Amino acid sequence: xxxxxxxxxxxxxxxILAERDPYEKARASRQAAAAWREGTLRLPVTGDPAPPDRPxxxxxxxxxxPRDMPKRRKGYSPETRIALMHALAHIELNAIDLxxxxxxxxxxxxxxxxxxxxxxRVGDDEAKHFxxxxxxxxxxxxxYGDLPAHDGLWQASEMTAHDLAARLAVVPMVLExxxxxxxxxxxxxxxxxxxxxxxxxxxIIHDDEITHVAAGTRWFRHLADKxxxxxxxxxWQELVRTHFRGQLKRPFNVPSRDxxxxxxxxxxxxxxxxxx
Numbered sequence: 621x622x623x624x625x626x627x628x629x630x631x632x633x634x635x636i637l638a639e640r641d642p643y644e645k646a647r648a649s650r651q652a653a654a655a656w657r658e659g660t661l662r663l664p665v666t667g668d669p670a671p672p673d674r675p676x677x678x679x680x681x682x683x684x685x686p687r688d689m690p691k692r693r694k695g696y697s698p699e700t701r702i703a704l705m706h707a708l709a710h711i712e713l714n715a716i717d718l719x720x721x722x723x724x725x726x727x728x729x730x731x732x733x734x735x736x737x738x739x740x741r742v743g744d745d746e747a748k749h750f751x752x753x754x755x756x757x758x759x760x761x762x763x764y765g766d767l768p769a770h771d772g773l774w775q776a777s778e779m780t781a782h783d784l785a786a787r788l789a790v791v792p793m794v795l796e797x798x799x800x801x802x803x804x805x806x807x808x809x810x811x812x813x814x815x816x817x818x819x820x821x822x823x824i825i826h827d828d829e830i831t832h833v834a835a836g837t838r839w840f841r842h843l844a845d846k847x848x849x850x851x852x853x854x855x856w857q858e859l860v861r862t863h864f865r866g867q868l869k870r871p872f873n874v875p876s877r878d879x880x881x882x883x884x885x886x887x888x889x890x891x892x893x894x895x896x
Contacts, residue, residue, distance in 0.1 A: 792836025
């Protein structure tokens with residue numbers, strides 16, 4: 621008997637990915653997470669529709685190559701804080717799509733239900749973060765879409781669409797872990813600028829991202845064990861070298877990475893080295 625597509629986690633994820641309006645995308649993410657917790661969505665199965673190659677995007681912001689983005693000004697003037705909140709909102713919007721893409725792209729891996737619990741919670745968190753940052757922009761007299769944004773974030777999804785291990789290695793364990801490194805300094809600077817509300821929003825994001833990195837490390841180890849890799853560490857390093865275009869940059873936020881069960885001996889050997 622065919623599976624009913626109307627209560628499919630896959631169909632919910634694809635609808636979120638296809639949604640162009642950023643606020644509707646965030647709301648749909650939160651609604652789908654609530655439906656999952658209520659038990660009304662079935663697990664993805666082989667044969668479900670494939671997710672789109674690219675998610676839906678609004679007409680604004682204008683998307684540019686990273687090298688074509690204006691340089692962010694130093695200091696924490698109102699204009700600079702708007703630019704920061706806008707850049708972070710763009711990251712969180714992409715993170716919504718990255719979370720739901722991992723939910724529906726790899727059904728052939730036959731991951732346990734707890735895998736979906738984790739990544740649906742991540743998608744819910746990222747939507748919460750986007751809406752928080754949108755509220756901060758509104759309080760500053762701005763809105764998401766007012767400034768250009770770079771289109772490099774989705775490349776991590778495109779480069780790892782063929783392999784769940786590569787996706788876990790790069791998205792949560794490199795990109796989200798980098799967020800743990802840079803966010804505390806942003807929080808300190810916002811507090812010094814007197815913007816306690818933005819600082820509080822970034823603290824919530826930082827603390828949630830510890831759990832996201834932890835999910836990445838946990839499921840990478842699970843998959844390594846499932847594939848019979850005797851030591852997941854060199855496999856992770858090789859996947860990062862192959863699929864991540866950039867460098868792992870110091871300084872690392874070792875205490876937060878430790879809370880995510882992400883040991884220093886995994887990432888330190890890759891720091892400040894260019895393997896391209």
